[in-house]
Amino acid sequence: MTHDNTSASPRLPTYFISHGGGPWPWMKKEMGPTYDRLEASLADMPRQIGRTPAAILMVSAHWEAPAFTVQGSAKPPMIYDYGGFPPHTYEVHYDSPGSPELAQRVQSLIAAAGLPAQIDPQRGYDHGMFSPMAAIYPKADVPVVQLSLRRGLDPAEHLALGRAIAPLRDENVLIVGSGLSYHNLRNFGPQAHGVSKAFDDWLDAAVVKSTAGERSAQLLQWDSAPAARMAHPREEHLIPLMVAVGAAEGEAGERVYHEDAFMGGLVVSSFRFGG
Template identity: 35%
Template sequence: MLVLNTLSILVQVVFIVFMSLFSMNIIRHFTGYRKMMVLAPALFVNHGGGPMPLLGDKEHAGLTIFLRDEVKKHVNIKELKAIILITAHWEENKVTISSGKHHNLYFDYYGFPPVSYKYKYDAPGDSDLAERIKKSLDKAGIESRLDSKRGWDHGVFVPMMLINPEADIPIIQISVLSNQDPEQHYKLGQALYEFRKEGIAIFGSGMSYHNMREFMYSRHQNKVVNKEFDDFLNEVCTSESEEKRRKGLISWRQQRGASEAHPPRAAEHFMPLIVVAGAGGSAPGKRVFNWDMSGTFRLSAFIWKDK
């Protein structure tokens, strides 16, 4: 009888241990699956005027604070495997992809203090990822080419020095198209969406309002000059309908205030937003930054994350 009782207890113990291990494996499987399926974000940011956010310019204070302190509340930078960054300061007749293992900085501004030409940002490139991006764009029917030489312009290093000063995440810089065609830029974003499933973020660096003449001559008006256009952007970017977002951004030139916000043939700073919105997938965007530069020019940033 004692032997039978002992065997019974052993069987129960083995059963309990087996079920515990089995349950743990199930939990690991599903939590691991969930983790794999969480998309890296698609984020559009405003990068400001030249190196001004890095120089402590008072009129860029709100933007500097957002890039330095607030982005990390919306993006877990350390979880990202890489960043694909579309910059307004690189226009080409076909989509061009930085493909070097390392890229020097390209100081594409002038007239600023000497210190602003000595910045360093040594994040690595990723030539293998660049090749895969090109193949993905080829498959989507989007003409593209690789460029291993061009440096990272200030549309890349200015925001990234504030967002991730450690410079430890690979960056692939991508140009906008000089034709400024909104539909082509939206399709570019759609083609980049797949990389978000791998933990690779899509960043767009531009300005939601960019009128150089007005920046120079119409500051401190004590009124927001682009409120109507900014309201339109918020409406389409945060829409629950992906189709409304697509149609709204493709037809953005027809919106009231569009040409004042981005003059004709000078909309390169708007194109990264369209690319990021195209990479947003089915989820609605969220406005994560809304600030009035010089009390006059309203700037907005948007993020698309996993539902």
């Protein structure tokens, strides 16, 4: 992997994307139009970025570790971390290359910020990575390295992680936080419209309409937001947002995907910062 540091290539934005449920790109016959709008928003990211990044660093909601851990394999295997889906979805492949070089760079940046960091040479790709990536870069021709959340899910610590890895944006590496803006599997569908809207309205105000300085302060108090714990009984699908915000602190935010009847009634969003 080569880093592009030329002045002709301005720093890349960061993203927080809603990655959908399970292996949805491989279930279009079963799902019908459910994912059409989310898929279109993900597929539009290369156009928004305006160039092909050297690599993608993806922070997935589906990987937590005692220390911030970077995927170090040159060819990561697949992790089918879902249950109850059709047999063919346990054979899908998203065969993008990894990047041991980028993994070393990421670990060094995190450690330099005084945060615990390690490399896992065996870790594979989970569906928080390969499901959205199947829409973003369907040819799997851009290297992707995953970075874990840290157990405890401390918002401040994940904002600090974002600040630590921000230099990657000037090295043509795209930072993507992959989660869901609403994630309560016990309350999905039309009956969850009200609570998902209440939290989504707060989220949009916090990350888009507030000043960049206010944004981080509000995110630190996210669980005081309207319907916060109804939207996220456990916050692992929200915390990747903190990383995307920390890596673009002080820069503007924009909502790049929004749907008010996802999966029959959920209000969900994705955001881009800077760039």
